[in-house]
Amino acid sequence: MKIEIGHGGGGKMSAELLSGIILPALNNDTLRQLGDAATVGGLAFTTDSYVVRPLFFPGGDIGKLAVCGTVNDLAVSGAKPKYLSLALIIEEGFEQSELKKILNSVATAARAAGVEIVTGDTKVVGRGQADGMYINTAGIGELIKGVEISAKKICAGMKIIISGTLGDHSATILARRHGLELPEGIKSDCAPLNKMIAEMLRAEPGIAMMRDVTRGGLASVLNELAQASGLGILIEEEKIPVRREVRAFCDILGFDPLELANEGKIVAIVPERSAEKILTVLRGNIYGAEAALIGEVVEKPKGKVGLRTPIGAIRIVDMPAGELVPRIC
Amino acid sequence: MDTSELIKKINRLAEGKKKLRIMEVCGTHTVAIFRAGIRQILPDNVELVSGPGCPVCVTNDDYIDTAIAYALEENFIVATFGDMLKVPGSRSSLAAAQAQGSNIKVIYSPLDCIKIAQDNPNKKIIFLAVGFETTAPTAAATVLSAQAKGLKNLFMLSAQKLVPPVLKFLLNSPDFRVDGFLLPGHVAVVIGADAFNFLSIPSAVAGFEAEEILLAIASVLEQIDNGRAEVANKYPAVVTAAGNVTAQKILSRVYEVADSEWRGMELIPNSGLRIREEFAKFDIEQVEPVKIEKVKKKNACRCGEVLRGLVNPTQCPLFGKACTPSRAVGACMVSVEGVCAAWYKYGSNNFRW
Amino acid sequence: MCLAFPAKVLEVEGDLATVERSGVKRKASLMLLPEAKVGDYVLIHAGFAMQVIDEQELKIRDALVAEMNGAPRSVNLELGIRN
Numbered sequence: 109m110k111i112e113i114g115h116g117g118g119g120k121m122s123a124e125l126l127s128g129i130i131l132p133a134l135n136n137d138t139l140r141q142l143g144d145a146a147t148v149g150g151l152a153f154t155t156d157s158y159v160v161r162p163l164f165f166p167g168g169d170i171g172k173l174a175v176c177g178t179v180n181d182l183a184v185s186g187a188k189p190k191y192l193s194l195a196l197i198i199e200e201g202f203e204q205s206e207l208k209k210i211l212n213s214v215a216t217a218a219r220a221a222g223v224e225i226v227t228g229d230t231k232v233v234g235r236g237q238a239d240g241m242y243i244n245t246a247g248i249g250e251l252i253k254g255v256e257i258s259a260k261k262i263c264a265g266m267k268i269i270i271s272g273t274l275g276d277h278s279a280t281i282l283a284r285r286h287g288l289e290l291p292e293g294i295k296s297d298c299a300p301l302n303k304m305i306a307e308m309l310r311a312e313p314g315i316a317m318m319r320d321v322t323r324g325g326l327a328s329v330l331n332e333l334a335q336a337s338g339l340g341i342l343i344e345e346e347k348i349p350v351r352r353e354v355r356a357f358c359d360i361l362g363f364d365p366l367e368l369a370n371e372g373k374i375v376a377i378v379p380e381r382s383a384e385k386i387l388t389v390l391r392g393n394i395y396g397a398e399a400a401l402i403g404e405v406v407e408k409p410k411g412k413v414g415l416r417t418p419i420g421a422i423r424i425v426d427m428p429a430g431e432l433v434p435r436i437c
Numbered sequence: 438m439d440t441s442e443l444i445k446k447i448n449r450l451a452e453g454k455k456k457l458r459i460m461e462v463c464g465t466h467t468v469a470i471f472r473a474g475i476r477q478i479l480p481d482n483v484e485l486v487s488g489p490g491c492p493v494c495v496t497n498d499d500y501i502d503t504a505i506a507y508a509l510e511e512n513f514i515v516a517t518f519g520d521m522l523k524v525p526g527s528r529s530s531l532a533a534a535q536a537q538g539s540n541i542k543v544i545y546s547p548l549d550c551i552k553i554a555q556d557n558p559n560k561k562i563i564f565l566a567v568g569f570e571t572t573a574p575t576a577a578a579t580v581l582s583a584q585a586k587g588l589k590n591l592f593m594l595s596a597q598k599l600v601p602p603v604l605k606f607l608l609n610s611p612d613f614r615v616d617g618f619l620l621p622g623h624v625a626v627v628i629g630a631d632a633f634n635f636l637s638i639p640s641a642v643a644g645f646e647a648e649e650i651l652l653a654i655a656s657v658l659e660q661i662d663n664g665r666a667e668v669a670n671k672y673p674a675v676v677t678a679a680g681n682v683t684a685q686k687i688l689s690r691v692y693e694v695a696d697s698e699w700r701g702m703e704l705i706p707n708s709g710l711r712i713r714e715e716f717a718k719f720d721i722e723q724v725e726p727v728k729i730e731k732v733k734k735k736n737a738c739r740c741g742e743v744l745r746g747l748v749n750p751t752q753c754p755l756f757g758k759a760c761t762p763s764r765a766v767g768a769c770m771v772s773v774e775g776v777c778a779a780w781y782k783y784g785s786n787n788f789r790w
Numbered sequence: 791m792c793l794a795f796p797a798k799v800l801e802v803e804g805d806l807a808t809v810e811r812s813g814v815k816r817k818a819s820l821m822l823l824p825e826a827k828v829g830d831y832v833l834i835h836a837g838f839a840m841q842v843i844d845e846q847e848l849k850i851r852d853a854l855v856a857e858m859n860g861a862p863r864s865v866n867l868e869l870g871i872r873n
Contacts, residue, residue, distance in 0.1 A: 110536035120763050283814070286545055287837075291813035356812035359795045360834075361545070362773075419440050419647050421474025426782040429762050433519030434545050435773060436572065436793050436836045465792045518836075546837020548819055571792045575836045578821040623792035626833060626841045674847030675833050681841055684822040 114430025118323025118369070121430040142332075144320050145185040147251060152187035154178060155246035163210065163240055166280050167295030170243055171213035173371060176300045177322070178247040179221045183302035184318040184374055186257035186309065187249030189221060194228040195244040200235045210241070221300035223247070252306075254313050259336035261316035266405045267383040268343060269376045271304070271390055272297065272398040274326055275354040275368030278432065286361055286434055294353050297395075299372035304393040311389045312382040321373045324428050327366040329375055330413045331427040342414045342422070343403030362435035366415075367428040377405060443651050444478055450658035451480040458484045458614065459657055460607075460746050462600060463621030464491030464774025465645060471783040473647035475654075483658070486615060486746040487779070489603055492568045493520050493772035494744065495699045500567075500596045501526030502729045507563050507594070507721065508539035514557060516550045517565040519543045524771050527732035547579040554583070554591040563721050566595040571623040573597040573710055574684040577691035580712075580719045592721035595712055598697055600624050601632055602708035607745060608637065615746060617657035619643045619650065622672040627688075629680025630670045637666060644672040691716050700768055701741025740767035743776050750777040757781060794835040796843050799828050809834060 114121040131140065138146045145154035158174045168176075175192065182189040194214060198207070218225055276297040283290045301320075309315060317337075319329045326348070334341045350358075350365045358365050372395055378386050383401055390396030406414075413425040451457060461467060467487045470476060476485055489495050501524055508515040508531065515531070522532045522543065535541045540560070542553060547564055554562045566576040576593060583591045600621060607613050617639040625633070625642045633640060639660035643653030653671040660666060670676050690713075697709020712720040738760065739753035750756045755766050762778050765771035770778050797809035797818070805820045809832065818832070823839040826832050831843040 110533065112532050112536045114532065124763060287549070287816050289815040291815075294813075352812045353814055356795075356814040360811065360814065360816070362793050415474075417472070417474045417647070419444075419473055419475070419478060419651075421477040423471060423474040423477065424783045433522060433543055435520045436518050436545070436568075463792055546819075548837050569792065571794070571835055571840070574822050575838045578819065578838065582821065621792060623794050623833075623835060623840070626794075674844045674850075675841045677841075681822060683824060684840065687822060 112430070117428070117430040117432070118328055119428035119430050122324070123427070143185060144181040145187065145249070147185060150251050152182045152185040152249040152251055153246070154181040154185070155244065156181065158243040158245070160281065161239065162281075162284075163206070165296055167276075168298035168371075169210055169213050170241070171210035172217045173298050174243040174245045175214055175217035175221060175223070176298050176371060177320075178245040179223060179300045179302050180320045180372075180374070182247050182249035183305040184257065184320050185249070186255040186318075187251050188306065189223045189247055189249040189302050191226045191248045192218065192223050193246045194225050196228070196230045197238055197242040197244075198230065198232050199238040199240055200232055202241055207241070217300060221302055252309060255309050255315075257315065257318055259317055259333060262333065262337035262339060262377050262405055263316070264339055264405050264407045265380055266316055266377050267380055267401055268330075268341065268403040268405070269378060269383065269386060269390070270321070270326065270349065270400055270402050271301070271374045271376070271396045272372070273349045273351050273354065274321070274370060274373065275350060275358070275365045277371045278363075278368035279354045279357040282361075282432065283357060288357060288360065290353060290357070294351065297370055297372035299395045301372060301374060301395055304390065304395050305374065307389050307393065308376065308386055311385050312378060314382070315376055315378050315386070317377040319375050321370045321375050323369050325365075325367040325369060326375065327364070327413070327425050327428050330425065333377065334413050335411045337405070338410050340406040340409050340412050340414065341403060342406050342416065343425075344416045346418055347400055347402045349398050349400050363432060366425060367432065440648050440651060443648065443655060447483070447651065447655050447658060448480050450655065450662050451483050454482060454661070456482045456484060457616045457658070457661065458486050458746070459617045459619060459654060460486045460488045460615045461619040461643075462488040462490040462604065463619075463624065464494070464772065465623070466490065466619055466621065466643065466650065467776060467779050468774050469645045469647070469650060471779050473650070475647060475650055479654070483654070487776040488607065488746055489699060489702070489744040490621060491769070491772050491774040491776070492572070492598055493524050494740070494768040494775045495598060495701070496524065496567055496596050496768065497698050497700050498525075498527045498732065499729065500594070501530070502528070502732070503722075503727060504563070504565055504594055505529055505531060505534045505539075506727045506729050508534045508541050509537070512559075512561055514540045514542060514553060514560050514562050515565065516542045516544045516553055516562055518545075518567070520772055520774070521565055521567065523765070524768055525765055547575045548582065550579060550591055551582060551586065551588065554588050558590065560590065561721075561725070562591045563594050564591070566593045566597060568597055569600050569621070569624050570627045570688075571621075573692065574627060574688040577688045580691045580716055581687065583719065584716075591719070592724060593712060593719055594721050595692070595710060596697075597692070597710040598699065599694070599708050599710070601628070601635070602705055603699065604633075604636065606702070606705045606708070610745065612747060613745065616661060617641075619653050619657070620668065622676060625670075625672065625676045625680065627681050627684050629678055630668055630676050631678045632680065633668045636668060639666045641669040641671045642676050644674070699744075701744045736766060738767040740769045740777070743769050750780040753777070792835065794833050794840060796831055797834050799826055799830045799832055799839075802826070802828055807839065809839070
């Protein structure tokens with residue numbers, strides 16, 4: 109059996125690779141929680157690799173992404189991001205001027221997020237052994253006192269909040285690849301969300317759960333949360349914010365906005381009483397201006413995600429399978 | 438009348454009637470019906486049955502095996518719609534062949550093959566030409582375009598299928614029991630609503646928005662109620678009586694009607710297309726045939742009966758157990774549009790929340 | 791295998807058109823629909839324009855969708871029904 113591209117898609121195939129090969133080899137209690145970051149000794153600790161193509165795209169580049177992704181993973185775990193590592197794998201022949209641009213983005217994003225890059229590594233591989241460059245970052249954050257982000261805290265009746273429009277990142281990255289031209293203004297949502305998240309936690313330290321909505325999209329994150337909490341999640345299709353251009357992108361290529369990747373969006377599960385307060389905090393922040401309350405946690409059916417459609421029916425939202433491939437069927 | 442009134446109308450029309458089975462014969466409808474949750478709001482005695490409307494699902498193992506055999510050879514590039522990637526052949530899939538290093542490109546339009554052919558003059562490009570009447574003219578147009586450009590390295594591996602012959606076949610099967618058809622809107626765009634006039638049971642050409650599908654269901658129920666049987670065009674924005682005549686002409690310049698094998702059914706007369714003699718140099722099977730081992734698969738897969746609407750997916754012993762979307766046995770499970778994949782994805786037999 | 795979407799023709803150059811849906815543009819072949827003109831709404835499938843959309847019907851459909859998404863009632867569905 110060979111690794112297929114879909115094994116990296118963040119959906120069912122990724123989950124099978126994890127449970128089939130990775131976890132059996134490396135099993136321990138901390139890893140088994142499969143959070144966005146591990147929490148150990150009062151710290152949150154995470155790592156992520158960045159292989160985005162193209163390297164530069166509207167709204168960011170691989171350098172900005174490598175900082176924001178790791179910062180956001182720490183922040184949604186209820187931590188204040190502090191230190192990052194930066195490892196570069198560069199293909200022989202790569203332009204130094206491009207490397208400079210990417211490192212400038214790394215520096216700018218780190219400043220914006222208030223984190224320091226304190227260690228790193230550079231490797232160069234032969235021509236053809238990598239495609240341009242890849243980046244890995246790891247990050248450490250201090251867990252915020254009095255905050256506990258855990259699927260165990262999710263209860264029926266809690267509200268589901270999304271911090272903004274879905275799919276902007278996927279649409280930006282994939283449009284050109286599939287011969288589409290997006291209008292100006294549609295760009296990757298890649299952003300450091302730690303300051304916004306800190307404000308949310310100040311307003312309501314009792315936020316039960318937060319997740320970074322990246323690969324696999326909202327469909328994947330909500331399914332994981334439904335399974336981890338043993339409760340059901342019901343969302344309303346009409347309340348889910350999606351830009352009309354991104355919806356058109358989906359109509360054209362046969363994608364589902366719920367399965368598109370984001371790089372600057374979080375989903376939060378919050379006590380009903382503070383939902384409005386948290387929405388106000390989000391909407392006062394540039395990265396949360398289009399935040400919306402999209403649904404709630406329900407007792408049953410356990411472990412499932414349901415979507416109320418515009419005609420008033422409820423249908424199941426499944427875990428995405430693997431890679432996003434355009435279809436004409 | 439908004440949709441709630443439309444739904445009321447459907448309920449009124451179905452009230453007091455026996456169980457009514459309406460078959461949709463377009464995979465895009467199957468997906469749209471699940472995504473909008475239409476089954477959940479229909480009255481209990483109106484059942485939607487999915488027919489052989491997913492071209493990927495009705496494509497034979499042999500075809501996939503042939504495509505893989507070409508893909509594994511050094512001098513070929515296989516270009517395909519994304520839908521075909523994970524379809525299982527008798528042993529492997531294109532996605533698995535890709536992981537083994539074969540050159541497979543996912544394209545959105547057959548015309549993309551022209552550029553691939555121009556950029557790779559030393560390779561032979563094979564387009565996997567599958568689909569129904571909607572998609573078939575796009576392959577034909579691509580052949581004409583390649584001819585006009587003098588391209589010598591672009592070929593078709595053709596397995597297109599035609600909808601009216603399979604509907605005829607279904608209607609003539611002794612065990613077939615369906616009370617009405619939702620007809621495929623985009624097939625009708627090409628062949629015209631009149632091409633379905635031979636149908637002897639209530640039918641409606643349907644669009645793909647939830648309300649368009651509901652309108653077509655209401656039309657079928659209305660016909661049943663009145664004891665009529667006609668072909669109602671409920672997608673008049675794009676479907677005309679005669680269809681797209683230019684597309685029909687281009688299709689029949691390049692392709693001719695031929696008998697065709699449908700997965701899970703049998704050889705259905707005049708239900709497929711093959712490249713005409715005049716264009717044989719674009720037909721990879723004629724230019725450079727490849728040998729594949731014919732494998733007779735024996736397992737409990739009931740795709741064939743599912744495709745004919747005789748059983749629902751959960752009545753197959755493999756459904757959700759040995760056969761899931763990430764490890765599909767039958768093709769109905771692998772295509773997003775496949776009946777089994779849609780049932781699996783949207784909650785098996787438990788569509789109600 | 792029949793996903794298709796409506797789009798507006800912005801430009802025509804030979805048998806290739808630039809079409810647009812909600813601001814998203816792509817190229818589409820007019821080989822199967824040579825009669826399409828700039829300004830027409832067309833149905834696109836697999837990179838080919840397949841049919842000119844009857845604009846009146848499109849408006850009816852779009853207004854219907856808007857209405858389902860909470861816009862005030864603007865259309866009588868019966869108008870959209872033709873046998």
